[in-house]
Amino acid sequence: MLISGLFHVAIRTADLDKTVSFYVSALGLKEVPRPANLDFPGAWLAVPNAMGQVIVHVYAGSAAKDIAGRAPVNNEAGAVDHISLTAQGYLKYRARFQKLGISAREQNHNGGTNWQMFIHDPNGIKIELTFDQAAEPDLPVPIEAERRYWASERFFNPKEYVS
Template sequence: MNHFTITAEDRAQTLAFYCDLLGLQDGHRPDLGFPGAWLYAGGPQAVLHIYWDRPMPTTRTGVIDHMAFTASDLKAVKARFDAAGVKYDLRRQAGSGTWQLFSFDPNGARVELDFDATETL
């Protein structure tokens, strides 16, 4: 997988969700002739591209059900979501014990954060 691309209605809310809550970093994006952002997860490759100038699709999920990111520091991430009043569903995956935090970004995209089974609340 190279990256995901989403269409966003609200630039500030979208960046707050992905950068402030999830911890991605807004980084270098070439001038593509239209507004947007490229977000990074600590590496040299942007993992999420965002468009600001496209109309929102009528069906928000399309054929992709959700995007998932490997995450760490479950306590801190949960605290950020709670402080921001962002709803989420936190569960443990059967068998592996992996913690999974599911939420929706401000545009309706479903996002999953996966935490190691050894993390505690």
């Protein structure tokens, strides 16, 4: 028996356009065709390489709603704390999030080789981008105290995400 990787993550949203826009413009994923037989709104988002591996499924409409008819608005009540994606371009992502006005937190434990950057999507789902220092020519860099990540801090601000 063997788990060989993460196939995809499914996200429920009340605002499909805002969610897709975030994953495309802030993270650089690309929208790809989804099966025509799905009878609810949504999007499939892929890694922007030749293979275009789908890693994020977004559900909207009735598929996104709970038994009371509500779509989730943040991850405060959920058991999953965050999604971690491997990434390249640490300083470019830092600059992109600053330009987009998206709060980010960063960490590098004890000078280790992995650097992390934490952000939220428009639904409040925390996303960790993990960078390998060996593949990042600009690392190490200082992390200002106000940008340092603390697992217990809740820094999601829905006002940062414009449609």
